[in-house]
Amino acid sequence: MEIIDLMPEYEKTYFCCLEEWSDDMKDAGDHKACWYGKMKEQGLRVKMARNEEGNIVGMIQYVPVEKSFAEGNDLHVVLCIWVHGHKQGVGNFQKKGIGSELLQAAEEDSRQMGKKGLVVWGLVLPFFMRASWFKKHGYKVVDKDGMQRLLWKPFTPDAVPPVFIKQKKKPEKIDGKVAVTLFINGWCPAMNIAFERTKRAVEEFKDHIQLTEYGTLDKDMQREWGLTDAVIIDGRKIRMGPPLSYEKIRRKVEKRVKKLS
Ligand SMILES: CC(C)(COP(=O)(O)OP(=O)(O)OC[C@H]1O[C@@H](n2cnc3c(N)ncnc32)[C@H](O)[C@@H]1OP(=O)(O)O)[C@@H](O)C(=O)NCCC(=O)NCCS
Incomplete structure (x- = not known):
């Protein structure tokens, strides 16, 4: 070795x-x-x-x-x-x-x-x-x-x-839409999997979703939010590591979309 x-x-x-x-x-x-x-x-x-x-x-x-x-x-x-x-x-x-x-x-x-x-x-x-x-x-x-x-x-x-660097800000809730906010740095494949799966799930419900993405390789962005990698659906962070399956993430998004009506 x-x-x-x-x-x-x-x-x-x-x-x-x-x-x-x-x-x-x-x-x-x-x-x-x-x-x-x-x-x-x-x-x-x-x-x-x-x-x-x-x-x-x-x-x-x-x-x-x-x-x-x-x-x-x-x-x-x-x-x-x-x-x-x-x-x-x-x-x-x-x-x-x-x-x-x-x-x-x-x-x-x-x-x-x-x-x-x-x-x-x-x-x-x-x-x-x-x-x-x-x-x-x-x-x-x-x-x-x-x-x-x-x-x-x-x-x-x-x-x-x-x-x-600790979390400083929370994404705002949006009337009539589900707010999905993604923070991605890129260094960790587990985080990248959660990011990609969420984007795929969001695509299916896109008319009901306000998607915002932040790249945190920019340290000022990281400092502003105090987040490096995160998936936040209507103010709630989902688990990132080990990443949830696509089906679980999709169900979380769908649940919030159903609550809109
Ligand atoms: C933490 C980690 C890096 C340690 O690596 P490792 O090669 O298992 O570490 P070591 O063998 O040096 O030490 C581990 C244990 O084995 C023991 N050990 C060391 N050499 C040994 C040997 N030759 N024979 C038996 N045991 C041994 C150590 O005393 C230590 O005991 P502990 O479990 O009570 O602490 C590894 O377990 C790991 O990768 N864990 C997952 C971390 C992870 O999730 N990383 C991704 C995050 S993004």
Whole structure:
């Protein structure tokens, strides 16, 4: 097992979170590739774990905090770390120390680049990106937003703790229409799937819907709303990760449309 930088031959694998076997990924559109096209010039770093067979079995991606969902300076922020854990495709490689190696590689890289610390986000729930896993690796909580935690490991004494950009505004309700408001950044295929499925569902009921889309790769837009990725139907956020099926999203939209009459 070796840790390598993302190379062109692995871009497709990276764009679908190592899940080339997944039908869900077919709904993710090309948002990740477009995002990558822009972010690779803006400090995005991607490390991958390649096993002896030459398969990519894990990845970590991080960006300068100035380009992330947090406020801070001179830090790197891990958008996500993922060790393939499904039995499909390359199989389950979790709990073999690969995640720890990827995190360590990101720390070393960030130090070498002169960053003052590495920042991660995690959930207090025992799945997805677990805050507790990062705590075991020496990360300390610096901010909270609902079930999310922002944690960091400063490398220098003058490093300043980052904070989450929190939701500031809610989309307005609209008389006679269902308001569907979409926020998309592009970095996360799960979010991109929710975005694409909602757009498909909205198309079916389009006469009854006011659709508004915001691109949050623009940090000012992110700051204005305090949102990075969200699907909001008449003021209510729907679950994004793991994304709901198309049928579930369609039913949510249909329910609101029926309430109009
Ligand atoms: C969090 C995550 C990255 C950790 O990766 P990992 O390779 O499983 O991590 P490690 O093997 O280094 O450590 C995991 C555990 O295995 C243990 N471990 C490490 N090396 C081991 C080994 N050789 N044998 C057995 N256990 C080992 C560690 O002590 C640790 O214990 P814990 O579960 O009690 O914390 C991985 O579980 C993951 O991808 N989870 C999902 C995250 C996710 O959803 N990401 C997408 C968000 S956008």
